[in-house]
Amino acid sequence: MTRVVQVTFDCADPAGLAAFWADALGYQLQGPPAGFGSWDEALDALGVPAERRNDASAVVDPDGSGPRIFFQRVPEGKQVKNRVHLDVRAAPGRQGDDRMATLEAEAERLVARGATRLQRYEPDPPLGAGHIVMADPEGNEFCLD
Structure with a gap:
């Protein structure tokens, strides 16, 4: 059975890194869930406080053929060279x-x-x-x- 792959980056600034990679790859920021006009509207409905709104972000291939790339905030900085890139x-x-x-x-x-x-x-x-x-x-x- 074929699996869908998502690439995940641990980072300090998910929104900033997502914007960089969207530009680098010709991707776009992932839109909000169905029924919401913006991420702020969706996060308000979910009760996510302002200080947690940059905990995660994602970019997607507009053609739907490339993998989704997910960015998640972590407390530690990058330590060593990437083994996968x-x-x-x-x-x-x-x-x-x-x-x-x-x-x-x-x-x-x-x-x-x-x-x-x-x-x-x-x-x-x-x-x-x-x-x-x-x-x-x-x-x-x-x-x-």
Whole structure:
């Protein structure tokens, strides 16, 4: 039986990190539950106090094909390098200088939105196409591939 996968990030600012990843992936913030015009309206109805309204957030693929990404507030900060990370496929089908130029442009765009550039790996044929390692605004590593 096939399972549905959700990717979860532990973080300090779920709303902020959700906004970053929505932009990075072309996703959108998940809308409120059916019957509510906004998240504030839904959270009011659920009795969630103002200080708890940034405890969680989620983004979804507008086409419905990618996994939901969930962000949950945790008290501790990031401690070590991620063992699992996202690869953002920013240059599919491109090779060589064209591929790396596309990745560089996306790296610059994401740095302007709060990401940090960590390291560039040059193409190393036949298996290595080249990629750029980045970190999101809370330090979670990801690759532009």
